[in-house]
Each structure stands twice: as structure tokens, then as C-alpha cells.
Amino acid sequence: MNFFKWIMITAMALMCGINVNAQKPLVLYYSQTSNTKAVAEEIATKLGADIEEIALVTPYDGDYKATIERSKKEREQGITPEIKPLKVDVAKYDVIFLGYPIWYGTYAPPIATLLNKVDLSGKTIVPFCTFGSGGLESSAANLAHAQPKAKILDGYGVRAARMDAMPEEVDQFLKESGFIEGPYVKLPEFSKPHAVNDAEAKIFDAAVGNYPMIKAKAVEVATRSIPYGIEYLYTAVDMLSVSDLRPEKTSFSGITIKIYVTVANGKLPVFTRVVR
Ligand SMILES: Cc1cc2nc3c(=O)[nH]c(=O)nc-3n(C[C@H](O)[C@H](O)[C@H](O)COP(=O)(O)O)c2cc1C
Numbered sequence: 001m002n003f004f005k006w007i008m009i010t011a012m013a014l015m016c017g018i019n020v021n022a023q024k025p026l027v028l029y030y031s032q033t034s035n036t037k038a039v040a041e042e043i044a045t046k047l048g049a050d051i052e053e054i055a056l057v058t059p060y061d062g063d064y065k066a067t068i069e070r071s072k073k074e075r076e077q078g079i080t081p082e083i084k085p086l087k088v089d090v091a092k093y094d095v096i097f098l099g100y101p102i103w104y105g106t107y108a109p110p111i112a113t114l115l116n117k118v119d120l121s122g123k124t125i126v127p128f129c130t131f132g133s134g135g136l137e138s139s140a141a142n143l144a145h146a147q148p149k150a151k152i153l154d155g156y157g158v159r160a161a162r163m164d165a166m167p168e169e170v171d172q173f174l175k176e177s178g179f180i181e182g183p184y185v186k187l188p189e190f191s192k193p194h195a196v197n198d199a200e201a202k203i204f205d206a207a208v209g210n211y212p213m214i215k216a217k218a219v220e221v222a223t224r225s226i227p228y229g230i231e232y233l234y235t236a237v238d239m240l241s242v243s244d245l246r247p248e249k250t251s252f253s254g255i256t257i258k259i260y261v262t263v264a265n266g267k268l269p270v271f272t273r274v275v276r
Contacts, residue, residue, distance in 0.1 A: 025126075025179075026088060029099030030054040030110040032067065035130035035160050040099045042170045043128065046180055049097065050088060054110050057082040071103060080113040090118050098143070099128045102135030102157075105276065106142045121149035126177070128156045130163075133213055134274035153177065157273055190222035190233050204234050207261040207269035214274060215239040216257060229264040238276070 027044040030053070031037035037053065044051035058081065060067045074080065090096065100107040107129070125147070127140045136157030144152045156173040158166050175184040196204065196218045204218040216236035224231050238257045258275040 023094055025049045025095040025097060026090065026093040027051040027097040027099065028054065028086075028088070028090070028114075029097075029128075030101070030108055030114075031099070031130075032060055032101060032108070033062070035163060036099045036101050036128075038163060039128055039130060039156070039158065039166055039170065040097070042167055043097050043099075043174070046170065046174055047097075050093075052086060052088045054086070054114060055084040056110055057084055071109060074109060075104070080109040080116070083110050083113045083117075086118075090120070090123075093123070095124045095126065096120065097126045097128060100139070102129050102131035102139060105135055105138050107139045112146070115143070115146040120147040124151045124153060126153045126155055126179075130158055130160055131273070132160055133211065133271075134159075134276065136273065137275050159272065162270065162272065185227050187226060187231075188224050190224045190231075193220040193222040193233075193235060195219070196221050196234070200232065200234075203232060203261060203263060203269045204236070204259070207271040208259060211271070213240070214259070214271075216259065218259075219256075226262070229262060229267070232261040232263070232269075234259045234261060 025047055027040050027047070027049045029036050029040040029051075031040070040051060040053070043049065060070060060081070098111070100111045103109065107127075125143060127136065127143055129136055129139060134157070136155055140152055140155055143150070154177065156170060158169060171180075171182075172184050174180045175182050176186075200221050201218055204221075208214045208216065216238050218234045218236045220235040222233045224233075236257055236259055238253045238255050240253055255276070260272045260275075261269050262272050263269045
């Protein structure tokens, strides 16, 4: 490459906020219904990264019911679906953004197949995921368990119902974690938690009340201001019957969960993720 070309590329990369000294990362993802694909593409575009989709030899049927039936059977049999060989050489990358939908509280089964096949020792993994209610933290913990010699960084997760907020959140996430440069708003710490009052209990119920997979009672809450409103971090007792998730069990879980709720100025409360 001649010097003029190098100057042009470097200048363009700097204008886009890309760190030219860093090696190109890889964005590797599985997505069944394209939510995670959208996040993967957003991250890859912002980073100028290489990107590859994990493909299945026999893809899950697009139909939700059929997918549940097949995946439940596979879980019972202790098998994960076969994936097609990757086109990229994972060994060439130091930093891998690994994306997936959350299934049954953790990364979807094609990722389990990948983790059984590919050695990520010594690599830095940045998990990202999409979900109905949550699963970033539990899936990241499972990643660390499956690949104990990989360095798992804090990741990004977004609800399928909030995909419109994703591009801005990805931008914030990549800047906060130092992958791209540029101004971003550093959010304050949450306040010390206090017992929920009536108004805060109403906000909680408005945010999660209609969501079928959450039956929880708010106990404590911490708050912080965000650029366009207030964020609440509720501690709640999970009243979801274990039988709702695992038909073979009938007891109530009764465990404590964390639920993040945002109230944007002039808007109704929405929950952004559940940490179980
Ligand atoms: C079989 C199956 C299991 C799922 N399990 C969970 C779950 O445990 N928790 C959750 O929050 N969402 C769950 N979901 C919802 C998906 O995570 C969500 O729709 C995701 O955005 C799909 O991503 P995709 O479009 O990239 O495939 C599940 C979806 C399917 C099909």
C-alpha cells in the first residue's frame, strides 16, 4: 500500500472512530429470527469488523411452536444441532464479539455446538444477545464455564421488543467499553436501594405487568437519572411457578431477581432486562 492510500484509510478510520492500532475483531453470531443478526450487523459496521453468521446443517423451522418442540426434544436427549463449518479462521482473531438469542435462559444451542468445537482459549470474547426478558448475565457465566481460558468481557443485551433502541445503545456500549472513540454520556451510579413506595410499585407493575414470563413482586428499588428520564433497578421476589418454565416441577421459585425499568420523559415505563 502506498503512503497516500495509508493516510486516506487512516483518516477515514479515525473519522469513523475506529481504532486503527487495534487488530480487526470478528463478529460471530447465530440468529434464528434476525434480531441478533441486526445487532451483529450494527456492531460490525461500527467497528469495521469481519462478520460471520453461524449456520445450521438443519435449520430450526421459522415457526415458534416447531422450534420449541424441536429444541425441547434436543434438550431432553442432551444433543445440540450440527453447525456448518465456519468460513473464517477463528484462530486469526484476538477479539470475538459472540452473538446469540437467549433460549431457556442461556445462549441458543448452536452456540453450545460452537463452544464444543472451537477453542477460544486466550481470546477476548464480548457477548451480545437478544431476548424476550433477559439472559445476558447467565449466558455470559455459562460462556466462562464452557471456555475457562477465554477472557469474557461485559456484554450487551436487548429485548426483542426494544430493537428500535438498539443502534443508539450499541453506540453507547462500544464507546463505554473503549472499542470506538467518541463522546458518550457516562451514566451516574444507582442510588442506594430503598423499600419501594406505592408510586414505584405502580411503575414496576406497569413495566412488567403484561409480560407473561414475569410474575414478580418488587421489594426494593434504586434509581439514577439518564439523559432522557429515570432508570429504576428493582429487586423483586420471583413468583413465577417453576412449572411455567419446567413442566416437570410445580413449586414456586421464590428467588430474588433484578429488573431494570426505564421511564423516558413523557413515556410509559418499560423494562429493559431481567437478571435471574
Ligand atoms: C426456543 C426458544 C426459547 C427462548 N427462551 C427464552 C428465554 O429463556 N428467555 C428469554 O428472555 N427469551 C427467550 N426466547 C426469546 C428469544 O430470545 C428472542 O425472541 C430473540 O430475540 C430471538 O433472537 P433471533 O431473532 O436472533 O433469533 C426464546 C425463544 C425461543 C425460540
